[in-house]
Amino acid sequence: MTGKIELREGIGKSESFFQMAWRRFRRHPLARLGGWVLLVLYLGALFADFLAPYPEGKSFRQFSYAPPTQVFWRDADGRLTRPYVCASERKRNPETFRVEVTTDCSQGRYPIYFFVHGEPYKFLGFIPANLRLMGGDWLVSEQAHLFIWGTDDFGRDLWGRIWYGSRVSLTVGIFATVLALLIGVFLGGIAGLYAGKPVTLSVGFASPEFRHYLRRGHPFAAWLKALGWTLVWLGLAGLIWITLQGFLQSSLGLEAILAGAIGVGLLGAIGYFLVWQTVKLDLDTLIMRTTEVLAAIPDLFLLITLSVLIPQDIPPATRFILVVSILSFVNWGGLARTVRSQVLQLREMEYAQAAQALGASEARTLIRHILPGTFTYLIVVVTLSIPGFILAESGLSFLGLGIQEPASSWGLLLSKAQQTGIIAFTERPWLLIPGLFILIAVLAYNLLGDGLRDALDPRSRR
Amino acid sequence: MWSYIVRRLLQLVPTFFGATLLAFIIIQLAPGDFVTRLELDPTQTRESIASLRREFALDQPWTVQYAKWVSGVLQGKLGLSLSYKADVWKVIWPRILNSMVLVVLSTLLIYLVAIPVGVYSAVRQYSIGDRVLTVLAFIGVAIPNFFFALIMLFVAVWLNDTTGMKLLPIGGMTSEFVGGVPYLQAPWWQRTLNVLWHALPVVLVLATTGTAGLIRVMRGQMLEVLNQDYIRTARAKGVSERVAVYKHALRNAVIPLVAGIGFLLPGLIGGAGLIEVVMAWPGITPMLLDAISAVDLYLVMGFITVTTILLMLGNLLSDLLLAWVDPRIRYN
Numbered sequence A: 001m002t003g004k005i006e007l008r009e010g011i012g013k014s015e016s017f018f019q020m021a022w023r024r025f026r027r028h029p030l031a032r033l034g035g036w037v038l039l040v041l042y043l044g045a046l047f048a049d050f051l052a053p054y055p056e057g058k059s060f061r062q063f064s065y066a067p068p069t070q071v072f073w074r075d076a077d078g079r080l081t082r083p084y085v086c087a088s089e090r091k092r093n094p095e096t097f098r099v100e101v102t103t104d105c106s107q108g109r110y111p112i113y114f115f116v117h118g119e120p121y122k123f124l125g126f127i128p129a130n131l132r133l134m135g136g137d138w139l140v141s142e143q144a145h146l147f148i149w150g151t152d153d154f155g156r157d158l159w160g161r162i163w164y165g166s167r168v169s170l171t172v173g174i175f176a177t178v179l180a181l182l183i184g185v186f187l188g189g190i191a192g193l194y195a196g197k198p199v200t201l202s203v204g205f206a207s208p209e210f211r212h213y214l215r216r217g218h219p220f221a222a223w224l225k226a227l228g229w230t231l232v233w234l235g236l237a238g239l240i241w242i243t244l245q246g247f248l249q250s251s252l253g254l255e256a257i258l259a260g261a262i263g264v265g266l267l268g269a270i271g272y273f274l275v276w277q278t279v280k281l282d283l284d285t286l287i288m289r290t291t292e293v294l295a296a297i298p299d300l301f302l303l304i305t306l307s308v309l310i311p312q313d314i315p316p317a318t319r320f321i322l323v324v325s326i327l328s329f330v331n332w333g334g335l336a337r338t339v340r341s342q343v344l345q346l347r348e349m350e351y352a353q354a355a356q357a358l359g360a361s362e363a364r365t366l367i368r369h370i371l372p373g374t375f376t377y378l379i380v381v382v383t384l385s386i387p388g389f390i391l392a393e394s395g396l397s398f399l400g401l402g403i404q405e406p407a408s409s410w411g412l413l414l415s416k417a418q419q420t421g422i423i424a425f426t427e428r429p430w431l432l433i434p435g436l437f438i439l440i441a442v443l444a445y446n447l448l449g450d451g452l453r454d455a456l457d458p459r460s461r462r
Numbered sequence B: 001m002w003s004y005i006v007r008r009l010l011q012l013v014p015t016f017f018g019a020t021l022l023a024f025i026i027i028q029l030a031p032g033d034f035v036t037r038l039e040l041d042p043t044q045t046r047e048s049i050a051s052l053r054r055e056f057a058l059d060q061p062w063t064v065q066y067a068k069w070v071s072g073v074l075q076g077k078l079g080l081s082l083s084y085k086a087d088v089w090k091v092i093w094p095r096i097l098n099s100m101v102l103v104v105l106s107t108l109l110i111y112l113v114a115i116p117v118g119v120y121s122a123v124r125q126y127s128i129g130d131r132v133l134t135v136l137a138f139i140g141v142a143i144p145n146f147f148f149a150l151i152m153l154f155v156a157v158w159l160n161d162t163t164g165m166k167l168l169p170i171g172g173m174t175s176e177f178v179g180g181v182p183y184l185q186a187p188w189w190q191r192t193l194n195v196l197w198h199a200l201p202v203v204l205v206l207a208t209t210g211t212a213g214l215i216r217v218m219r220g221q222m223l224e225v226l227n228q229d230y231i232r233t234a235r236a237k238g239v240s241e242r243v244a245v246y247k248h249a250l251r252n253a254v255i256p257l258v259a260g261i262g263f264l265l266p267g268l269i270g271g272a273g274l275i276e277v278v279m280a281w282p283g284i285t286p287m288l289l290d291a292i293s294a295v296d297l298y299l300v301m302g303f304i305t306v307t308t309i310l311l312m313l314g315n316l317l318s319d320l321l322l323a324w325v326d327p328r329i330r331y332n
Helices: A017-026 A031-045 A156-192 A208-216 A218-248 A255-275 A283-296 A299-307 A317-345 A350-356 A362-398 A408-417 A429-456 B001-030 B035-040 B045-056 B060-076 B088-123 B128-142 B145-163 B188-226 B229-236 B239-255 B255-279 B284-293 B295-324
Strands: A072-074 A081-093 A099-111 A113-123 A129-136 A199-202 A278-280
Touching: A017 A031, A031 A299, A031 A429, A031 B128, A072 A362, A081 A429, A081 B284, A113 A199, A129 A156, A129 A317, A156 A283, A156 A317, A156 A408, A156 A429, A199 A218, A199 A408, A218 A255, A218 B035, A218 B060, A255 B060, A283 A317, A283 B001, A283 B295, A299 A362, A299 B001, A299 B045, A299 B255, A299 B284, A299 B295, A317 A362, A317 A408, A350 B045, A362 A408, A362 A429, A362 B060, A362 B145, A408 A429, A408 B060, A408 B145, A429 B128, B060 B295, B088 B128, B088 B188, B088 B255, B088 B284, B088 B295, B128 B188, B145 B188, B145 B255, B188 B255, B229 B239, B239 B255, B255 B295
Parallel strands: none
Antiparallel strands: A072 A081, A081 A099, A113 A129, A199 A278
């Protein structure tokens, strides 16, 4: 009996961390559901041109606020047939004096074909195509119309615009999270790494430390740095001087005396720093105070205020980028705090200290050894922060400050329900559909994030 | 404890200046000022525009404007609203009060609902009721509150139409007539009732997200605490389930919720904003939106200053509450 001895017998196949996580994740039915829903939504966004029967900006002014087009399944004899629509017309009802869209099947029936050639578009922006999910020759030649979810104020097909809008609404969360994450990881990492290790900003020229400082590095670089901080201090002093002058011009009495005292005090302090004092700054304190400042202003008000910085007449793509930027500007603080606390924890770990002891630079320690340790945690934080951004964007667009016409986004589409006034509210329920999409997307992300949190938790060994 | 409070208050000072400076810079970065608009108005002479500029110090560098504004705030003056031609404090105070009505009522509602429901969910884990509540909580967290507000309006209009009565208010904060007399002449209790009636749907919508989130937190906390040794010990001594849950477990489980009020407040103030716009509640946000589009610098600054102070005080209060309910926390 000289067979191979199975050493691993009874232990079973060993799994990597991600294999285990995947196994745990698949046991979460709701998280899986969330994943599938998101997949469908993102595919819909990718193939928005295919799903929509009309191009994004196509409007039928005479059909503003048209209700969903009736789709018939039975022919005149009551037999099941291919679904068809009838020509419709918009006119004033002679009895109620209300403008109504009436459908008249005597003028012809227009069967809906699937996978048809419609109006041409560019798939992904550069591949010419004209395949559309629903339609027929009658749709292109405008003999009849197909608005399965009704139209908005300009008579544009809501179903199509929801999918066109999903391209904005679904990607805004990802882009904003990535940008906020870049800022958050960069600043949070620096804060965590430099916590308790103040950085020297400037050294007074007449102080004994200045000679020490000159001896430490290359003299040219040292003098260049000294020139840099001198310019910064002098610039600051200039700013204070101008402010003080302007202020004293228009104030009297105690106010002027106090302002003068404060101004002169500040100028004196700068002079003192420049000549005698070494100024050290804890980057951690600076960054954390900044996040506190951002957190002190209510998010919505900060967003609204920042949105005035977006110029009015700019292309939709630029606007999208600016909206993403202000969203991440408002929200990077939380991520930075998360990263910082993780880094603070991990930098005391033996492996990080070992890397430092082996002579790795601070940047290398941070990027190669510490940040990878925060990854699983970050995945969860990211998944759970995307829906927040989606909600923020839709809120901003709802107020008319985010994405604007003629581009489309779910929040903007939902704002149409509000614009028409409360009187006509119950007559146009289809305008509420975009809100359902926001709800579903956010719900799916939350479910997915919950599942990921359980699956990626290294402490749960199931 | 007093030294702790004083230290915390002192820490708020730099944050406050940072926040107002940030807001000030953002508004200054925006193209044009309040007077730019008047330049297009043919009835305004060049001299009157220049004198307006001088009066509001708009011709000065922005650092001077900020210094002037800070000096005013230190004297208790928030400046003059450019579009209302009135003291900013007088313009914004009623609006802030209206918004605070919503925030305070919602906070009360959130805690009143979330704690018992969370406890129920945890004690009856995996029961039908727990599952239903979990699904509802997930939807409650995910629903955009302005969408929910629209649905609420929709329901109100539909309900009033079908019953022919005014069961639910449709937007606004007060009725034109209360009990047959104009609103302002009605007795105070009728006016209060009228405002509360108008606030009902708004508060319901506003409290939804917070309630749903807190139910989840409360449930998780309760489950964690119920699995701890001291609860088993209590049960082993023969303490009734009621006492074990409500006296031993609840007190520890509720601590993070108390701390959570600090996270809840900014969400409520911001969340109230969108709902105010949808439901025509005369709160902060509708006026802030107008003020921003009119570049009414001091009005915007007034709102941001006051809400920032309220938010910071709210956070301080939640820290103090936390130290009060959790004896393990020391003031240092």
